Amino acid sequence: MEKGEASGSSSSSDDVWAKLVPLNSSYPDIELRLNEETICSDIKTPPCEKQVWCQITREKDHNSALMKNKWLPRIVYLCFLSCCCPFAMLLSRIDLTANLFVKEDDTSPIRCGSEMILGSVADGFLRYVFKVMPAKEICKKQLKITLDPEHAKCSICLNVWHDVVTAAPCLHNFWLLVFSNGCFSEWLKRSQERRASVICPQCRSVVQFVGRNHFLHSIEEDILQADSSLRRSDEELVLLDSCSTIKSPLVVSRGKNMSHKRARAQSAEGSGRDLSCPQCDREYGGFQCNERTVHLQCQACSGMMPSRSNAPVPQHCLGCDRAFCGAYWHAMGAAGSDAYPVCNQETLKPIAAHSLTRLPFLAHEKNRHEQDITEKCIRQMGRPLQDVISEWIRKMSNREVDRTRLLLNHSETITSQTYVCGECYDKLVSFLLYWFRITLPKHCLPQEAQQREDCWYGYACRTQHHNEEHARKRNHVCRPSRGARTP
Known part of the structure; x- marks a missing residue:
């Protein structure tokens, strides 16, 4: 069976504009890199030279090419419609297939989807499909954004962010405040000790949600690279990291608006509190949530569980820092319901148990x-x-x-x-x-x-x-x- 390769080019794979894809997947594609390529066989003649098959020249429209027979008395190719349209391909195979025989030194156009047979199939010659690679989109205009480091500072310590977290004081007006993880973790701890709700240190509104902001973290790195004088000392970074407790999104306070599901989960006494998890409604394992309890949202079932540093089992995956509730609720002996989603214990378990x-x-x-x-x-x-x-x-x-x-x-x-x-x-x-x-x-x-x-x-x-x-x-x-x- 014949195989082929394109002679000439040593460009990178990024310059490939078309391929000859064999229908037999055990053979490699023939990549076309130059505007004019000569296709050779792997069979060598007595002088040990590779036999030239054909020459393929790229057309100006970049979507078609010209094929010139350089060897066989004839080259058969089946002219299909563009392979980008499945319906057109179906029609072409049923009604519009045209067997064209290209004689030696003759030239014929080929388009994306054309099937080429470099000789008789009965003699073991491969079938190739001519495939044009998608054109690269070149962005002619680049947008440059200048950021003042003064606008990239933690609202608590007034230094450039470190391990950025975003606080949402008001979930419906999209007003977001940004802090360093260690700074806000300490503020969160003090607020829970003193007040029934966590107050934003900047606007004094009730904080309802806190989460890490990976997009702003990359901006933080760019700022510190541009101006190394803004970088904190190693001792300060170690201290901040030791205080950082926000690993996954925290639901600090759910506010007054409740979904119908959560509303059904309110206690029979009608306290008016939005019950986020089973422990908001009753005690499990000697613990029950109160109005100050911060909740974690499970990354598997989207259910809630209280964020507890002294939980009987871990609540976060140590590999990705995401929160999963299965292990925690299994340890608590709590079952899920329509109001309180609880995921399977298998979502988070020791490595040895997997x-x-x-x-x-x-x-x-x-x-x-x-x-x-x-x-x-x-x-x-x-x-x-x-x-x-x-x-x-x-x-x-x-x-x-x-x-x-x-x-x-x-x-x-x-x-x-x-x-x-x-x-x-x-x-x-x-x-x-x-x-x-x-x-x-x-x-x-x-x-x-x-x-x-x-x-x-x-x-x-x-x-x-x-x-x-x-x-x-x-x-x-x-x-x-x-x-x-x-x-």
Whole structure:
């Protein structure tokens, strides 16, 4: 069976304007980078020269091209309508298919969706579809915004923000106030001790909601990069971080407006309070909410639970700092209802209590070829997947694993007893499977994987995500080594 490649170009993949996509997915795409490309076969003639197939020239409209036959007595191509329109493609296949034979040295136009057969299908020649890549949109105007550092200061300490949180004193007029996490955490603590409600330090209105603001955090970094004199001292940053208690959105006070669901959950005595969670209505585990209780919103079921520093189980996933209520309400013995959503206990549990029956989708940077190799290795060892995962979790807990690439918050403090959500567990397992593979001797790999060379870019390679042939032929479970070796 013939394969082909485009001669000439050494431009980056960003310059690819079209492709010849084989209908047989086991063969790679032929990328067209130059405005005029010569397509060659992999079969070499006796003088060891590659045989030229055809020449493809890009048209000025950038949506079509001219194909010139440079080899065979004829090239067959099926002229389809634009492949961007499924209905048009359907019509073309039923009624409008035209078999055109391009003789040697003749030229014929081709458009996106044209199917080319560089010889008789019966003789084993590949079918290719001509595909035009989407044109890049070039922004001709750039908008520059100048921000005065005076407008990027915490309303409490009057220094540039650090770990920004946003407070919403009034949820219906979108007036937002911005503070440093540590400053507002201390203000919140003092307000709860002195008053029935938390008062905004700037406008004195009742604070109803507080949450971290990741967008403004990036602006904070830009400001400090532009003017390093505004950066706080290391000692001050450590102190602020030790005071920072706002990890996920807090519902401080729900105000007077209540949804019909919450209104039905009011106590029989008709106290008029908006009951946010089961513990607003009754006591569980020796605790009941009062008018000063701050509530967390669960990221799984959107239900509420009281924010408690002395809770019997963690309320936040340590990997992502998001709040989940399943473990807390299970420990309290509280059941959910229509008025009070309560999610499953499985949403947040210790790492050692999680289990998997198959590799996570994230494993090996989503490279399915590397995932297949890992699965084969585990099967050859005669061990269940979870057994291998548990072994590497123990190694991590014993500090035998370098955690530099572990993409979880507080990665240095994570152990087998750390509470994490399912998403963070998948990230952890994907990280540990990398170490499992990288420590395997080469002779333990399947035969087809032993002969592969390492990719220069290792696990950081981007080509493995869009080039099946490259993902299959190179080993990507390795460290990047670009610059340390030559082709």
